[in-house]
Amino acid sequence: MRLLISLWKVSRVPRPTNFGNVSYGNWRSSAAIISGRYGYGTQSEGPRPVSRYPVPYRKDLPYDIVELMEEVERKGGFLPNVFKVMSHRPNEFRAFFAYYDILMNKESGNLTKADKELIIVATSANNKCPYCVTAHSALHRIYSKKKTLADQVIVNPELADLSPRERAMLQFALAIAKPENITEEHFGKLEEHGFSREDAWDIAMVTAFFAMANRIAHLTDLRPNEEFYILGRIPRETSEESK
Template sequence: MSNVVHTFTSTVPVWSPYVTPVDLASATPEQMAAMQVTPSNKGVSKYVLTLAHDPESLAVRSPLFNLIMYGKDGLSSAERELGAVGASVVNRCIYCAAVHASRFNGLTKRPDVIEAIFKDELDAKIEPREQAIFDFSARLSTTPSQLTQGDADALRKAGLDELEMLDLVLSSAIFGWANRLMHTLGEPLET
């Protein structure tokens, strides 16, 4: 049995569910549709098979997630990934943090940002614009009602426009969702 990963890493672990995933061979047509299984796409992760227990949610969450994280214009892809990492650090979702840290690194080729975040977590010191993005995401993820005008002002001061700020709210918030699935329904194992 592989060891559980308890510390932040940009090496993506293997996710192992605590509940029995849906068996692909006996999945209902609705579950197959929600998992987007087609004759040419039969590779389905354990995570998706687990979420297929609730096909109505999965069917709408997948396009929503993709639109928020990979949509065109607005906040850059790397900065959306940074929003995802901020939420995942607060919620201690090791798996989500690893996936989105590695995407951030792939997009920016600047591993120092993630190294600083994984070392000092919410106290990390990074470049001003990235600092504003990371801090906002962390504060929205911790106690949303305590978010203030000052947090939004910091984003504007760092040069974010209205659409970029909205995209940051969305990419941080969707990880309030993703972390609550990934981190509570299973665990990350060493590869």
């Protein structure tokens, strides 16, 4: 889970982390509040539940899952809702984030972290997934230092200010996502921009994994944390501000 932890080191959101009626970092059930007991769970307050499936309290989750969730929350300032939703199925939680880590933390090949996030944004927009579009647009802004490119891709990839390399990469990813019949011509266009057959595999695997994630989000009615909307748009808090 190295990537998941390092991610929140670079993307910590400025305080405060309270938005509207939702307080991220302190999750309580209404029953616990009414009874005066503090039940530290993973269900957020507010009119809209995190998921249409039950979200366990942390005290009821396996230790390794709690440990990861608490470290991500501590270093990032909030816990992304996907962690809460996937905790409904602990074994699937482990498998999901293990494969996420393999794909996104891969150190070989020609895909940068910003490249992978842009692939996720483009294909998730194609699949109409609000959570993945919003969350990974934020991560693209952080890694690329480009504040508007992901927004352009969401609206219309054909009109976005993409480099020829990025355009070839996204065209291949979207061909996988739609799906088109993949031919040698698809690989040839990638190769013109320096992508190997192994890079094509990486593009396709990121696309395929997040197609699954998109469907999980549809099933569970997963919505993005409000913190994602500001990540990469405003300066990080300084060490002085965080004291």
